[in-house]
Amino acid sequence: MKIRAIPFVFVLALHGGANAQNSLDLCQQKFVDGYHAGVNKRIDAAVARKPSLLLTTFPSFERESAIRVASSDIYFVEFQNQFWDEAYVVDRKGVGHMDFSKPKGAVIIHHAPLDAAITDRIVRLYTKAIADATRSHRMGLDGTTYLFSTPDGACGWTWSPEPETRNGWLIELMKRLESHAKFSAPIDLQRSEKAIVRYLNAADGTKH
Numbered sequence: 001m002k003i004r005a006i007p008f009v010f011v012l013a014l015h016g017g018a019n020a021q022n023s024l025d026l027c028q029q030k031f032v033d034g035y036h037a038g039v040n041k042r043i044d045a046a047v048a049r050k051p052s053l054l055l056t057t058f059p060s061f062e063r064e065s066a067i068r069v070a071s072s073d074i075y076f077v078e079f080q081n082q083f084w085d086e087a088y089v090v091d092r093k094g095v096g097h098m099d100f101s102k103p104k105g106a107v108i109i110h111h112a113p114l115d116a117a118i119t120d121r122i123v124r125l126y127t128k129a130i131a132d133a134t135r136s137h138r139m140g141l142d143g144t145t146y147l148f149s150t151p152d153g154a155c156g157w158t159w160s161p162e163p164e165t166r167n168g169w170l171i172e173l174m175k176r177l178e179s180h181a182k183f184s185a186p187i188d189l190q191r192s193e194k195a196i197v198r199y200l201n202a203a204d205g206t207k208h
Contacts, residue, residue: 023133024133035083039056039058050070051068057146057174060143063083073113083103087099087102110178112184114196118200180196
């Protein structure tokens with residue numbers, strides 16, 4: 001019988017609260033293992049362009065996904081199956097183990113243009129959030145890990161942030177970019193672009 005493996009099992013830390021969710025946590029050496037490398041390799045192969053921003057979602061019990069910003073284009077990559085599950089293999093003796101070189105599953109890729117000034121603004125916003133990352137020690141059980149990084153290796157992450165926090169705001173912006181990448185009709189792209197600008201303006205107090 002296959003035993004369900006959990007990619008993220010943390011010890012719950014109650015201190016820090018919402019304040020810890022207003023800045024990203026430092027990655028340090030946390031995300032350099034075979035699992036994360038394998039996920040990123042599949043995303044890189046699907047997008048096939050050098051990104052200026054990498055936003056990746058690692059749920060404990062659902063499929064991985066990612067946003068990649070390349071020039072003035074937004075890519076949303078969805079895994080058809082969870083990479084972690086695909087990596088679980090059973091040897092001839094019936095012993096199960098993880099092999100992150102095995103998964104060969106496919107992804108669904110969505111792509112849409114976004115005004116260059118807006119994409120530049122988004123890249124700067126996430127890059128600053130990454131640069132301001134600190135050690136919050138906030139951890140939890142299961143949930144979803146969001147990993148933000150830049151091509152030069154700068155990296156920050158957050159775990160299941162509350163919606164009203166700064167990190168929660170960054171996740172909501174990710175979701176809006178995911179939706180934008182799925183549009184193809186010019187009218188839908190225009191409406192989505194305006195909605196993203198309004199969201200950015202509301203966050204920094206800029207007049208609409």
